[in-house]
Amino acid sequence: MKYHVDQNGYYGEFGGAYIPEMLYPNVEELRNQYLDITSEASFKEEFESLLRDYVGRPTPLYFAKRLSERYGAKFYLKREDLNHTGAHKVNNTIGQILLAKRLGKQRIIAETGAGQHGVATATVCALMGMQCVVYMGEIDIARQAPNVARMKMLGAEVRPARSGSRTLKDATNEAIRDWINNPVNTHYIIGSAIGPHPYPDMVTRFQSVISEEIQKQLQEKEGRNAPDHIVACIGGGSNAAGAFYHFLDNEQVNIIAVEAAGKGIESGHSAATSALGKKGIIHGCKTLLMQTEDGQITEPYSISAGLDYPGVGPMHAHLYASRRAEFISITDDDAMKAGLELAQLEGIIPAIETAHALAIPEKRPFRKDEIVVINLSGRGDKDLNTYIDHFKL
Amino acid sequence: MNRINKKLQEKDDILSIYFTAGYPGLHDTLPIIKALQESGVDMIEIGLPFSDPLADGPTIQESSVQALKNGMTTAVLFEQLKAVREDISIPLIIMGYFNPILQYGVEEFCAQCAKAGIDGLIIPDLPVDVYQKEYMATFEKYGLANIFLITPQTPESRVRYIDEVSNAFIYMVSSASVTGSNSGFGAQEQGYFKRIDALNLRNPRIVGFGISNGETFKQATEFAKGAIIGSAFIRQLTKKGIKGIGEFVDGIRQVKKIL
Ligand SMILES: Cc1ncc(COP(=O)(O)O)c(C=O)c1O
Numbered sequence A: 001m002k003y004h005v006d007q008n009g010y011y012g013e014f015g016g017a018y019i020p021e022m023l024y025p026n027v028e029e030l031r032n033q034y035l036d037i038t039s040e041a042s043f044k045e046e047f048e049s050l051l052r053d054y055v056g057r058p059t060p061l062y063f064a065k066r067l068s069e070r071y072g073a074k075f076y077l078k079r080e081d082l083n084h085t086g087a088h089k090v091n092n093t094i095g096q097i098l099l100a101k102r103l104g105k106q107r108i109i110a111e112t113g114a115g116q117h118g119v120a121t122a123t124v125c126a127l128m129g130m131q132c133v134v135y136m137g138e139i140d141i142a143r144q145a146p147n148v149a150r151m152k153m154l155g156a157e158v159r160p161a162r163s164g165s166r167t168l169k170d171a172t173n174e175a176i177r178d179w180i181n182n183p184v185n186t187h188y189i190i191g192s193a194i195g196p197h198p199y200p201d202m203v204t205r206f207q208s209v210i211s212e213e214i215q216k217q218l219q220e221k222e223g224r225n226a227p228d229h230i231v232a233c234i235g236g237g238s239n240a241a242g243a244f245y246h247f248l249d250n251e252q253v254n255i256i257a258v259e260a261a262g263k264g265i266e267s268g269h270s271a272a273t274s275a276l277g278k279k280g281i282i283h284g285c286k287t288l289l290m291q292t293e294d295g296q297i298t299e300p301y302s303i304s305a306g307l308d309y310p311g312v313g314p315m316h317a318h319l320y321a322s323r324r325a326e327f328i329s330i331t332d333d334d335a336m337k338a339g340l341e342l343a344q345l346e347g348i349i350p351a352i353e354t355a356h357a358l359a360i361p362e363k364r365p366f367r368k369d370e371i372v373v374i375n376l377s378g379r380g381d382k383d384l385n386t387y388i389d390h391f392k393l
Numbered sequence B: 001m002n003r004i005n006k007k008l009q010e011k012d013d014i015l016s017i018y019f020t021a022g023y024p025g026l027h028d029t030l031p032i033i034k035a036l037q038e039s040g041v042d043m044i045e046i047g048l049p050f051s052d053p054l055a056d057g058p059t060i061q062e063s064s065v066q067a068l069k070n071g072m073t074t075a076v077l078f079e080q081l082k083a084v085r086e087d088i089s090i091p092l093i094i095m096g097y098f099n100p101i102l103q104y105g106v107e108e109f110c111a112q113c114a115k116a117g118i119d120g121l122i123i124p125d126l127p128v129d130v131y132q133k134e135y136m137a138t139f140e141k142y143g144l145a146n147i148f149l150i151t152p153q154t155p156e157s158r159v160r161y162i163d164e165v166s167n168a169f170i171y172m173v174s175s176a177s178v179t180g181s182n183s184g185f186g187a188q189e190q191g192y193f194k195r196i197d198a199l200n201l202r203n204p205r206i207v208g209f210g211i212s213n214g215e216t217f218k219q220a221t222e223f224a225k226g227a228i229i230g231s232a233f234i235r236q237l238t239k240k241g242i243k244g245i246g247e248f249v250d251g252i253r254q255v256k257k258i259l
Helices: A021-039 A041-055 A065-071 A089-102 A116-128 A138-143 A145-153 A168-181 A199-207 A209-222 A238-247 A314-321 A332-346 A352-358 A381-391 B003-010 B026-038 B058-070 B074-081 B098-104 B106-116 B128-141 B156-165 B187-197 B214-222 B231-240 B242-258
Strands: A061-063 A074-079 A107-112 A131-137 A157-161 A186-188 A229-233 A254-262 A278-282 A285-289 A325-331 A371-376 B014-020 B043-048 B092-096 B120-122 B145-147 B170-173 B205-208 B226-229
Touching: A021 A041, A021 A089, A021 A168, A021 A199, A041 A089, A061 A209, A065 A074, A065 A332, A074 A209, A089 A107, A089 A116, A089 A186, A089 A199, A089 A238, A107 A116, A107 A168, A116 A131, A116 A145, A131 A138, A131 A168, A138 A145, A138 A157, A145 A157, A145 A381, A157 A168, A168 A186, A199 A209, A199 A238, A199 A314, A209 A238, A209 A371, A229 A238, A229 A352, A238 A254, A238 A314, A238 A371, A254 A314, A254 A332, A254 A352, A278 B098, A285 A314, A314 A325, A325 A332, A332 A352, A332 A381, A352 A371, A352 A381, B014 B026, B014 B058, B014 B205, B014 B231, B014 B242, B026 B043, B026 B074, B026 B242, B043 B058, B043 B074, B058 B231, B074 B098, B074 B106, B092 B098, B098 B106, B106 B128, B128 B145, B128 B156, B156 B170, B187 B205, B187 B214, B214 B226, B214 B242, B226 B231, B231 B242
Parallel strands: A074 A371, A107 A131, A107 A186, A131 A157, A229 A254, A229 A371, A254 A325, B014 B043, B014 B226, B043 B092, B092 B120, B120 B145, B170 B205, B205 B226
Antiparallel strands: A061 A074, A278 A285
């Protein structure tokens, strides 16, 4: 239990539900029901069958031979990029839409940064015939155009967030305001392991299928059910939470959380929350966040829209504070290089978010016999323009 | 007795005005407070601006962004309020989100409020249960009232819980919305005002959100002790500046006077 959520919704000193009273009935309804609903046999059956037949799970655990030869350890890639819609995000949206249906909601809202969560939400809304509104920062709308088009094609309405830094944090503010304005018929599908309790735990549980499969797959391939190291990138922390989940209590497994350093931690253009953040409150939870001396939330920067968030989920704040996990930050340039390298070594073009995790072999030495699993959270189709600009392709 | 309680005992149809400290200009805080008192406002909510005001609509958010750009901080606000009680006798409340208060230090924040003569606080994202467990003793030590919100969706049991913990008034959010909506009150809102009135709570209620003119003020005060105007006041401040305050307040009271 040390690293899991407690009865009051806290991970150590992080978490809780710091929400305006207007959101209380919605959040309370979820808190009271999420465990009961998600443990019903009919829920599990529907969730598992959609993950299998619609999403395409289990995703492969692929032994990356050439990457391993280059960096001198055994690197496995958990292929979340092969999920329907191209990233891990859909594991969570499938779970939440089934929950929303059982709560009798008719309308779905979501925030999105890279657009992956927006696409995953628009997808499940199409699948279930539900109305869908996605909030997205104006800047992200410009840099993730293909995903905006996908959401529209899937029947979702994309509403630009024009306040603040016009990125993920502001899209989240707008989604929360929408929920305040529509408290009865609407469910808010948060896309990361952030927000008021029970969201971080709920999203983590839906994503935990990632580490559940890794356990089984490693058993088959290596005769052991845990790696020496598990590596994932962190925006809000949902793919990481899912990849770490079943290894949290196994202290033999070293956890490596990878943040976006942007142009460098000291540059003033960064999203490395563990290095730059302090304890505070953002979007309804107590966690580490980037802020001024005066408690104003600052505007993060990363080349990847999905890591461009000034906080981390409360579970990760606790993993950091308790030193359970190693936190490493990777610059834009190093991430881009790692993305290109994976394309040319393994024939896989990763999302730029994921490319941050893929920069770890270059950054940190491993022993030759160690097994390292890197969560390949998404594919790079949505990022081609950024790759083209960066490498003048 | 706290100035808020006293005012609520003395008077009906309380008009409370919210404004964002540091807007339109950094040093407008005191002049605005003075103009409000002179124009006969009963109570003032001084907004401590926050970068991410979740419960607020565009008007208050934009005024907050501008106030922060102008250089408003918690320390600057307390500096400005140092001598406020030399001229101002009406109740003063600070409304702010929890993170800036947490960073300042909750106890130190309360101490500075007490020193400046602030009577109460409204912190929309500090839930009542966390307050009761962790901060109530501190607020009481400094004689500060903490004011909680209820909405049309708040279950009766929770309204009663909030009533138990409150010691000034209950801030009744008029409808399911962020601040700044402007559509007037229909049968639904009226029904909610009446329903809460019939609960015979210990604390009086003041209605906020969506009150923008004499008409909505009158409707709100029919079943409650008073009403709070925020976005509509800021919009008028943007348009006409401090000199327009008297006229604005008269406009709100007008309908009431005629009737
Ligand atoms: C492919 C991919 N990986 C990672 C992330 C970061 O989110 P999280 O930290 O919640 O996994 C995103 C977010 O958009 C993403 O699209």
